[in-house]
Amino acid sequence: MALNITDIKSIAHLARIEINEQEAATTLTKLSGILGLIEQMQAVDTKDITPMSHSQNVVQRLREDVVTQTNQREEFQKIAPILGNGSGLPAVQDGLYLVPQVIE
Amino acid sequence: MINSSLKQLSQMLAKKEISSVELTQTFLSRINQFNPSINAFITLDEAKTLTQAKAADVRIAAGKAEALTGIPFAQKDIFCAKGWQTTCGSKMLANFIAPYDAHVISQFDAAGAVNLGKTNMDEFAMGSSNETSYFGGVKNPWDFERVPGGSSGGSAAAVAARLCAAATGTDTGGSIRQPASLCGFTGLKPTYGLVSRYGMIAFASSLDQAGPMAKSAEDCSMMLNVMAGFDERDSTSLNRPKEDYTRGLVSMQGDKPLKGLRIGLPKEYFAEGLDAGVAKVVQDAIAEYKKLGAEIIDISLPNSKLSIPVYYVLAPAEASSNLSRYDGVRYGHRAEKYTDLMDMYCKSRAEGFGAEVKRRILIGTYVLSAGYYDAYYLKAQQIRRLIADDFVQAFKKCDIIMGPTAPSTAFKAGEKADDPVAMYLQDVYTIATNLAGLPGMSIPAGFSNGLPVGLQLMGNYFDEARMLDIAHAYQQVTDWHVRMPELKIPEVAA
Numbered sequence: 233m234a235l236n237i238t239d240i241k242s243i244a245h246l247a248r249i250e251i252n253e254q255e256a257a258t259t260l261t262k263l264s265g266i267l268g269l270i271e272q273m274q275a276v277d278t279k280d281i282t283p284m285s286h287s288q289n290v291v292q293r294l295r296e297d298v299v300t301q302t303n304q305r306e307e308f309q310k311i312a313p314i315l316g317n318g319s320g321l322p323a324v325q326d327g328l329y330l331v332p333q334v335i336e
Numbered sequence: 337m338i339n340s341s342l343k344q345l346s347q348m349l350a351k352k353e354i355s356s357v358e359l360t361q362t363f364l365s366r367i368n369q370f371n372p373s374i375n376a377f378i379t380l381d382e383a384k385t386l387t388q389a390k391a392a393d394v395r396i397a398a399g400k401a402e403a404l405t406g407i408p409f410a411q412k413d414i415f416c417a418k419g420w421q422t423t424c425g426s427k428m429l430a431n432f433i434a435p436y437d438a439h440v441i442s443q444f445d446a447a448g449a450v451n452l453g454k455t456n457m458d459e460f461a462m463g464s465s466n467e468t469s470y471f472g473g474v475k476n477p478w479d480f481e482r483v484p485g486g487s488s489g490g491s492a493a494a495v496a497a498r499l500c501a502a503a504t505g506t507d508t509g510g511s512i513r514q515p516a517s518l519c520g521f522t523g524l525k526p527t528y529g530l531v532s533r534y535g536m537i538a539f540a541s542s543l544d545q546a547g548p549m550a551k552s553a554e555d556c557s558m559m560l561n562v563m564a565g566f567d568e569r570d571s572t573s574l575n576r577p578k579e580d581y582t583r584g585l586v587s588m589q590g591d592k593p594l595k596g597l598r599i600g601l602p603k604e605y606f607a608e609g610l611d612a613g614v615a616k617v618v619q620d621a622i623a624e625y626k627k628l629g630a631e632i633i634d635i636s637l638p639n640s641k642l643s644i645p646v647y648y649v650l651a652p653a654e655a656s657s658n659l660s661r662y663d664g665v666r667y668g669h670r671a672e673k674y675t676d677l678m679d680m681y682c683k684s685r686a687e688g689f690g691a692e693v694k695r696r697i698l699i700g701t702y703v704l705s706a707g708y709y710d711a712y713y714l715k716a717q718q719i720r721r722l723i724a725d726d727f728v729q730a731f732k733k734c735d736i737i738m739g740p741t742a743p744s745t746a747f748k749a750g751e752k753a754d755d756p757v758a759m760y761l762q763d764v765y766t767i768a769t770n771l772a773g774l775p776g777m778s779i780p781a782g783f784s785n786g787l788p789v790g791l792q793l794m795g796n797y798f799d800e801a802r803m804l805d806i807a808h809a810y811q812q813v814t815d816w817h818v819r820m821p822e823l824k825i826p827e828v829a830a
Contacts (some may be wrong), residue, residue: 240698247656247701248663248678261463263702265757267370270703272645274713276602276722284724287528287722287773292571307435313670313684329665332677333613 235264337362338498338527339820342555343405345501348420349396349406356392356406359501360450362386363408367452367499369753370823372472374475376493378413379421380453388450394449396460405448410500412491413454414461415546416535419442423784424537425457425469425487430668431550438535439567440504447562452500456490459690460659461511462489464762467753469694476519478787484744485515485762491549492519496788497822502527502550502559503645506536508543509775510742510766516549516778517741517790522807522817523549524556527797528806532567538656541572541769543647552817553779557581560800570814571716581801586779588809596807599625600734601637611744613784614800621781621791621810625738628809633734642719643768644760649703655693656700662688695756724772733759736806740765741778741790744796765792773799779807780816790817819830 235273240260244251305327312322312329323330337359340348341736363804371377385408392406416422416434418441423429437445439587442450458468465597466474466489474489476482476495484493488505492515496504503513507525516523531546538544543580548559557816561582566575587593601622606615626632664670664684671683689697703712743764752759769776774797778790813815 235702238445243698243702243705245682245706246661246705247697248681248685248824249689249697250682259695259698262756263698265729265755266648266699266760269757269760270645270649270712271644273454273649273719274711276639276642276715276719277721278715278718281718281721283714284721285717286572287771288572288574290529290572290574293568295568304435308666309434311385311431311433313664313666313668316670318674323670327501332674332680 235260235267338366339551339818340517341552342501342558343798345407346403347475350401354497356389356396356450357386358454359406359785360389360408363452363500368618369496374477374493374497374499375472375691376455376474376490376497376499377410377453378423378425378471378490378597381420384419385450385452386515390515391449391629393549398790402447404562405499406450408449408450408452408496409444410452410455410491410503411441411444412488412504412506412535413457414506415441415504416537417451417454420454422454422473422537423462425471426458426688426693427470427544430470430669432667436535439532439569440536441803443562443565447561452798454791455488455494455503455559458487458489459693460537460655461506461508462655462692462696464514464759465747465749465752466490467749468690470690473749475504476746479746481748483749485746487511488515488549489621492516492521494823495519495521495549495551495825502548502555502660504546504563506544506546507704508539508651509770510763512549512777513776513790513792515764515768516740518746518788520780520788520790520816520819521549522552522556522777522779524545524560524777524800524804525769525775526560526800527775529572530564530798530800532565532573534567534569534572539650540650541658542654544772552811553804554582554585554811557585557801557804557819558799571641576798577763578795579801580584581804582799584805585808588805590810593809594625594806595629596629597736598633598679599630600633600730602635602637602730602737602738602739604640604641605739609743609761609764610740611784614742614744615738615786617782618791619790622738624810624814628813635730635733635737637730637768639719639722639726640768643771644764646716646719646723646771647763647767649712649813650720652700653704653713654700656697656704659697666686680717685752692756720771727772727774735805737794739792740793742766745784745787767792773797775803777803777807778811780819782816
């Protein structure tokens with residue numbers, strides 16, 4: 233299926249990647265080339281072939297329902313993105329991550 | 337010393353002919369001299385490195401050394417190493433200090449090995465030339481105008497230029513083997529599930545596998561002993577008995593050590609698209625294997641030509657899912673200016689990811705989107721089975737499959753950078769084993785126009801020990817693996 237600029241913008245939105253007009257145009261050319269390559273698959277008859285999601289035929293392991301992790305919140309929050317206010321501090325407060333207000 | 341095998345270095349350390357600190361400093365000074373031109377390393381931290389070397393010397397003195405204790409390795413920057421900047425070649429993670437160790441890193445640490453630094457790579461391992469790295473391209477030590485291959489390009493250049501004793505890499509579609517071919521050293525991608533993916537930054541989880549990048553098969557076998565093994569923190573890690581991958585090497589002596597070995601040559605790997613110079617080197621290597629007693633059998637992998645289209649559905653699909661975690665909230669790049677939460681996500685990701693990563697996320701998002709799932713993703717999974725079944729049939733007729741690793745020798749920087757489809761064809765011979773989950777190797781087999789050429793070995797599941805033996809047998813009668821490039825770089829002013 234041939235893509236157009238509107239498709240590219242809508243895919244970029246689904247992927248949460250901002251894209252401007254010029255990027256969308258370049259992306260359209262490159263993606264169309266890649267999809268052309270992928271189209272080769274359509275010539276193959278795959279009727280009744282079981283899809284292979286994984287190379288090893290194993291079942292998901294389960295573990296005992298016990299605590300295995302210790303709380304490392306401070307360690308992990310040290311590497312949070314930096315606040316945009318010039319303070320150089322990580323965007324965290326009271327053990328939570330700071331993001332733009334979502335609910336008025 | 338820089339060209340010594342791991343076994344030789346291990347013996348020198350054991351006999352106290354050299355200390356780990358001295359050995360480490362030898363490599364650090366080579367790195368200081370050559371890395372500014374080659375750009376193989378993204379992060380160096382001499383203090384951390386030398387602390388490990390000192391600890392190794394204490395351990396050796398205490399008589400508690402293991403095979404790799406005190407030996408300096410370069411680690412691909414895809415492995416989280418606690419306290420080390422771990423970027424995965426991306427602006428998105430340029431300031432990410434890993435808060436924990438990947439399984440592979442802990443294994444090397446437990447063995448007493450020394451971490452020399454984190455090596456350059458294509459961004460999120462998406463590339464075959466190292467040109468997609470946010471931290472710049474890497475020079476091929478054999479010819480600075482050319483690429484080292486990718487995605488493990490920094491590790492490849494570091495091994496080839498002897499900036500480390502050996503290095504680690506990861507291989508999703510050929511990222512250990514293709515650079516091994518282009519830079520002239522030995523690289524192994526193990527059976528999927530043999531080496532834990534814990535702490536290895538995810539690209540395409542059903543294909544990603546870590547492996548050794550070193551001068552010889554013997555070196556790779558010693559490293560695999562440390563890297564392989566069950567880890568419950570990786571849900572696809574396979575719980576199998578520990579193996580000694582060096583165990584068979586010693587038997588590869590005498591006149592015809594490979595008598596009775598059946599080598600399959602897939603006709604599809606010698607068809608159109610293969611450079612004539614590469615074909616010649618590969619044929620010569622096969623002839624050498626005949627002399628070692630092997631029997632050559634013609635085989636066919638009829639669906640292998642579909643591995644690139646299948647891969648470019650499955651890998652981007654998995655990548656689009658894996659990379660959705662980079663939202664600028666908990667770690668990684670966050671845009672400076674944004675209007676609301678959605679805008680923060682979209683801008684942070686637009687700024688943090690490079691062009692090739694974005695392309696793959698978009699392809700993945702598209703093939704997984706409503707209405708296209710059956711036509712792309714499901715179809716690709718069905719053909720993946722056909723490709724894997726080809727190998728099942730082939731291994732009924734032969735013990736090992738051989739062919740070229742890459743269709744050409746190292747190409748010039750910039751030559752394919754603007755044409756993703758041309759770049760993707762670099763992995764035409766390597767991707768099928770990733771899709772099937774099989775082990776694959778590349779070993780140096782000679783030169784074409786002064787550039788290294790790799791011979792690819794593809795084995796059956798869990799056949800690494802035998803593959804290493806077969807590679808070792810060749811390396812007993814050839815010296816391609818000890819050839820090293822003449823580095824014509826002006827010494828950096830002190």
